[in-house]
Amino acid sequence: MNMRTTKEQRRANARSHNASLELMQQLAAYAKALPEVSIDEAFAPGVVTHACYSHDAHCKTLKTGNGFDCNCEPELSFHRQPQGA
């Protein structure tokens, strides 16, 4: 079996990766626009809360989209999802 990645496959992978990063950025923008809540409110039972990590501009996570690649000290904020949404 040929394990080499063709130029076409690399382009398709890059498009998929960029689409994933764009979707993550859209979701983060949506969540950060929601009301911010404290950590105690974030973990209250029966509510949906978004945890948003804000990485430094140099952080590798911003390029890869993988949180395990984080090489900064991101700021963490919690945002409440409106009920019924």
Ligand SMILES: [Zn+2]
């Ligand atoms: Zn980071």
